[in-house]
Amino acid sequence: MKTLYFEEVEEGDELPPIDLLLTKDFVRTYARTAGMDFPRFTDDAGARQEGLPGMIAPGVLSMGLLARLIGEWNQAAQITRIGTTFRSPVLPDCHIHLLGFVTQKDIERHAVECDIWMENHEGERWVIGTATVVLPTRNP
Amino acid sequence: MALEFDRSILGQVFDETDFPPVEKADLLRFAAALGETNPLYTDEEAATNGPYGGLVAAPTYVTRLRPKKMAPEHMPRFGKVGFDGGRDVEIFSPVRPGDRLKMVSTIHDIYEKTGRSGSMYFIVLRNEITNQDGQKIAVVDHRIMQR
Numbered sequence: 368m369k370t371l372y373f374e375e376v377e378e379g380d381e382l383p384p385i386d387l388l389l390t391k392d393f394v395r396t397y398a399r400t401a402g403m404d405f406p407r408f409t410d411d412a413g414a415r416q417e418g419l420p421g422m423i424a425p426g427v428l429s430m431g432l433l434a435r436l437i438g439e440w441n442q443a444a445q446i447t448r449i450g451t452t453f454r455s456p457v458l459p460d461c462h463i464h465l466l467g468f469v470t471q472k473d474i475e476r477h478a479v480e481c482d483i484w485m486e487n488h489e490g491e492r493w494v495i496g497t498a499t500v501v502l503p504t505r506n507p
Numbered sequence: 508m509a510l511e512f513d514r515s516i517l518g519q520v521f522d523e524t525d526f527p528p529v530e531k532a533d534l535l536r537f538a539a540a541l542g543e544t545n546p547l548y549t550d551e552e553a554a555t556n557g558p559y560g561g562l563v564a565a566p567t568y569v570t571r572l573r574p575k576k577m578a579p580e581h582m583p584r585f586g587k588v589g590f591d592g593g594r595d596v597e598i599f600s601p602v603r604p605g606d607r608l609k610m611v612s613t614i615h616d617i618y619e620k621t622g623r624s625g626s627m628y629f630i631v632l633r634n635e636i637t638n639q640d641g642q643k644i645a646v647v648d649h650r651i652m653q654r
């Protein structure tokens with residue numbers, strides 16, 4: 368398991384970015400798995416009837432992907448808080464980038480604060496957030 | 508001027524939902540749907556040697572729990588259109604296979620923000636999740652934006 372200890376992490380460290388093509392099938396599968404089988408998340412025509420330009424990704428899918436960003440950086444990381452703001456509808460069949468960095472270290476709790484966000488290929492931040500992550504320590 | 512609404516609705520429980528036992532297959536499906544690669548969420552055998560001693564749910568699994576009643580009957584309306592403004596999740600303990608989860612839902616907060624495009628109103632629905640032992644699992648705040 369890929370483990371980074373608290374002592375090995377510095378403020379300003381970037382989380383390895385994840386780039387992915389967010390396909391409609393990926394969004395549909397998530398929506399159905401998460402009990403969100405609604406037209407706005409599964410079907411272009413149904414979404415247009417709701418006044419949307421086409422089907423969109425559930426906000427909590429974006430949040431889940433940002434949690435995955437942290438977990439792929441450090442598989443031993445324990446997310447104790449994650450907060451996200453959905454600034455813009457996420458339209459599938461597009462390339463998205465998940466990015467983040469460590470903003471603060473808390474020596475008492477062996478925790479770090481991270482800024483995390485999802486942006487499109489033009490650098491527009493569709494989803495922004497922060498997370499508190501407890502890390503294993505070599506000095507328990 | 509302060510936003511006007513009946514403040515007695517804040518903190519009132521509008522739903523309590525008991526969920527069937529969490530199935531291992533459901534945790535694995537959820538992790539797969541996110542493309543998770545962390546063995547703590549995807550590989551039962553590897554997870555046994557991990558910090559939780561077994562498979563646990565991916566961190567945002569708790570956001571897939573839906574109350575029977577999504578909103579209170581008399582939820583205030585401040586605008587014509589509602590949007591999903593965001594989520595804040597505090598996680599106290601991981602969800603494990605076999606857990607029987609209970610969720611209690613309240614209106615936690617209502618507030619107004621003024622931006623360049625005018626006033627926006629936020630209603631925060633709070634879902635508090637516990638397990639069969641009464642152990643606190645997570646608190647999920649759902650921000651609904653109206654304008």
